Amino acid sequence: MAWNSRELTVGQLAERSGVAVSALHFYETKGLISSRRTAGNQRRYSRDTLRRVAFVRLSQRLGIPLKTIKDALAELPEERTPTRDDWARLSGAWRRELDDRIEQLQRLRDDLTDCIGCGCLSLDRCALANPYDRLGEEGPGARRIDTHVRPPAPQCR
Structure with a gap:
């Protein structure tokens, strides 16, 4: 070429x-x-x-x-x-979004050890799936299962 x-x-x-x-x-x-x-x-x-x-x-x-x-x-x-100015204008518009995503990723990184350590078997410690043990306030047992969706009961005739 x-x-x-x-x-x-x-x-x-x-x-x-x-x-x-x-x-x-x-x-x-x-x-x-x-x-x-x-x-x-x-x-x-x-x-x-x-x-x-x-x-x-x-x-x-x-x-x-x-x-x-x-x-x-x-x-x-x-x-x-x-031009360089054209590209700078475009990339500048994304700077805040990227900063927010970096902050979220850093928070995820910092909380990841506790999450992996609990394996979500101890949800009171899981900062990702159950921050501040909000699910524990609803009582014992699994709280992530949708109890509103049940299979239809069999019809007996």
Whole structure:
């Protein structure tokens, strides 16, 4: 491939981005990237698609839902390669969400030892399934079983 090629085939995009062709097709069906079709019905991607694919992959690794990624990409200019400022604006919008998720994961990490230690056999100690032994206030026995759903009683005739 010429270094100054304006467009990439799906194979070239896959090779350059390290993403499988099937994943690129999936991204396209979800509206995350776009291509044009040649007279022979082959896909051609503009070079800035490489950055978009990298953005999608990184966002997915951070746990950002595809819908959120698509909405963010819709804010980028179509007529030019996104700039550093464009990317900074998008990533800044996710900073608070990521900070919240980091805090939740740290809390989970800190409570995990007690949870694994109790094996949920001692729910009064399980900070995840039964924080502050709220279920114990309802009385003895299993509290996670839905008692409202019972199989129908057999009909005797």
